[in-house]
Amino acid sequence: MCLAIPAKIETIEGTKAEVDIRGLKRSIGLHMMPDAKVGEFVLVHAGFAIQRIDQDEAEETYKLLENTGITIS
Amino acid sequence: MMDLDKFRDPTVAAKLVKRIEALCDGSAAFMEVCGTHTMAISQFGIRGLIPKSIKLLSGPGCPVCVTALSDIDRMIAIAGLKDVIFTTFGDMVRVPGSHSSLREAKSQGSDVRILYSPLDALQIAAENPQKQVVFAGVGFETTSPTIIATVLEAKEKGIDNFSVYPAFKTVPRALKAILESGQTKIDGFLCPGHVSAIIGVRPYQFIPAQYQIPCVIAGFEPLDILESLVMLLEQTRAHKKGGLAFTVQTEYRRGVPDAGNPHALAMLDKVTKACTAEWRAIGNIPDTGLCFREEYSAFDASRRFDIKVEPAIEPQGCICGQVMMGLHQPDECPMFGKKCTPESPVGPCMVSSEGACAAWYKYGAGN
Numbered sequence: 146m147c148l149a150i151p152a153k154i155e156t157i158e159g160t161k162a163e164v165d166i167r168g169l170k171r172s173i174g175l176h177m178m179p180d181a182k183v184g185e186f187v188l189v190h191a192g193f194a195i196q197r198i199d200q201d202e203a204e205e206t207y208k209l210l211e212n213t214g215i216t217i218s
Numbered sequence: 219m220m221d222l223d224k225f226r227d228p229t230v231a232a233k234l235v236k237r238i239e240a241l242c243d244g245s246a247a248f249m250e251v252c253g254t255h256t257m258a259i260s261q262f263g264i265r266g267l268i269p270k271s272i273k274l275l276s277g278p279g280c281p282v283c284v285t286a287l288s289d290i291d292r293m294i295a296i297a298g299l300k301d302v303i304f305t306t307f308g309d310m311v312r313v314p315g316s317h318s319s320l321r322e323a324k325s326q327g328s329d330v331r332i333l334y335s336p337l338d339a340l341q342i343a344a345e346n347p348q349k350q351v352v353f354a355g356v357g358f359e360t361t362s363p364t365i366i367a368t369v370l371e372a373k374e375k376g377i378d379n380f381s382v383y384p385a386f387k388t389v390p391r392a393l394k395a396i397l398e399s400g401q402t403k404i405d406g407f408l409c410p411g412h413v414s415a416i417i418g419v420r421p422y423q424f425i426p427a428q429y430q431i432p433c434v435i436a437g438f439e440p441l442d443i444l445e446s447l448v449m450l451l452e453q454t455r456a457h458k459k460g461g462l463a464f465t466v467q468t469e470y471r472r473g474v475p476d477a478g479n480p481h482a483l484a485m486l487d488k489v490t491k492a493c494t495a496e497w498r499a500i501g502n503i504p505d506t507g508l509c510f511r512e513e514y515s516a517f518d519a520s521r522r523f524d525i526k527v528e529p530a531i532e533p534q535g536c537i538c539g540q541v542m543m544g545l546h547q548p549d550e551c552p553m554f555g556k557k558c559t560p561e562s563p564v565g566p567c568m569v570s571s572e573g574a575c576a577a578w579y580k581y582g583a584g585n
């Protein structure tokens with residue numbers, strides 16, 4: 146039930162935003178993310194943005210995983 | 219945007235599995251606390267990838283599964299009142315109460331509507347001023363802020379025919395209750411990513427401090443889960459070898475800042491306060507519920523409607539409570555896959571798509 150999906154904010158009007166979820170357009174509430182900006186990626190749950198997706202952290206995490214070493218000291 | 223599908227890359231997954239194998243010395247039991255993790259672990263066959271000596275236990279992380287039967291009975295009773303439109307997320311409608319479910323109530327004439335967002339309920343309330351619109355307040359910290367934001371909007375817009383039946387649950391103290399029960403041996407927690415997106419890191423810190431086990435806040439893709447297992451095992455190893463203290467680490471850094479979401483937390487605090495909650499098949503746990511503060515009691519459907527229900531009748535022989543405490547795996551239930559299937563579920567762990575029994579049934583036991 147705690148599934149949240151990534152979406153890109155396209156327009157903002159007050160507490161409402163239009164987002165793009167893999168090509169699907171939806172209107173969501175920004176009540177919990179009043180400082181969200183157009184172009185940012187957010188996690189959407191039950192019609193609300195609940196958190197920002199940090200792109201740099203995503204890249205960094207992936208790089209770290211890609212370079213996983215198998216031997217351990 | 220970075221392609222998040224990369225977090226399913228099989229080559230990287232294979233490396234992580236090798237690392238898990240290398241780190242694994244002896245047996246370990248890790249509990250995943252989130253139903254979405256339970257699903258992901260089964261769906262991606264994580265159990266089949268990692269050494270048998272690592273046990274993954276499903277915790278009480280499905281809000282539908284842990285909603286008390288008496289709450290379900292009351293919601294069904296409210297839905298049956300004249301001039302009530304009862305609104306809910308879809309997962310709730312199939313859960314059997316003592317005598318029926320919201321879905322059955324609907325087929326018998328109650329106005330029950332499944333919504334994607336609680337904001338839609340507000341819309342319905344505005345369009346139907348002569349009706350009472352009630353929303354089923356079921357969910358963990360991921361979901362409760364969306365419902366509370368809707369309450370605040372109702373207040374602001376003066377929509378007073380809207381209310382919420384509060385059956386919210388909060389996660390950290392429930393983990394404490396599991397550890398305190400002393401029945402389950404747990405060597406670490408995979409903490410729920412989207413609950414943590416709201417509450418942040420701090421609420422889990424008592425776990426390593428008081429119970430000397432590691433916590434890792436995990437994302438939901440296969441690489442996230444494998445990497446989180448690596449982190450749990452690395453902490454365990456560093457503790458054994460060098461006496462390093464256990465901590466709460468975040469693997470899912472892209473979605474969980476340390477402080478969580480302060481706006482959401484402030485809204486929750488404004489409207490609700492912690493109270494004791496009844497967890498289905500587990501019992502009462504202090505400070506794991508959210509009740510309306512006095513100033514917002516007008517939005518509390520459990521007060522607005524004077525509902526009396528008979529004592530709840532639990533399904534005979536269902537061991538869902540023990541499954542959610544990590545004491546049994548689903549296929550250890552004699553009814554699993556026989557009397558109890560997703561088509562005709564006996565207990566809540568089989569009804570909800572995120573229940574441990576449903577996940578084991580759908581993707582194969584032990585996956």
Ligand code: SF4
Pocket residue numbers: 535536537538541548551552553554555558559563564565566567568569575
């Ligand atoms: S298989 Fe069905 S009856 Fe058995 S524990 Fe799971 S939900 Fe309950």
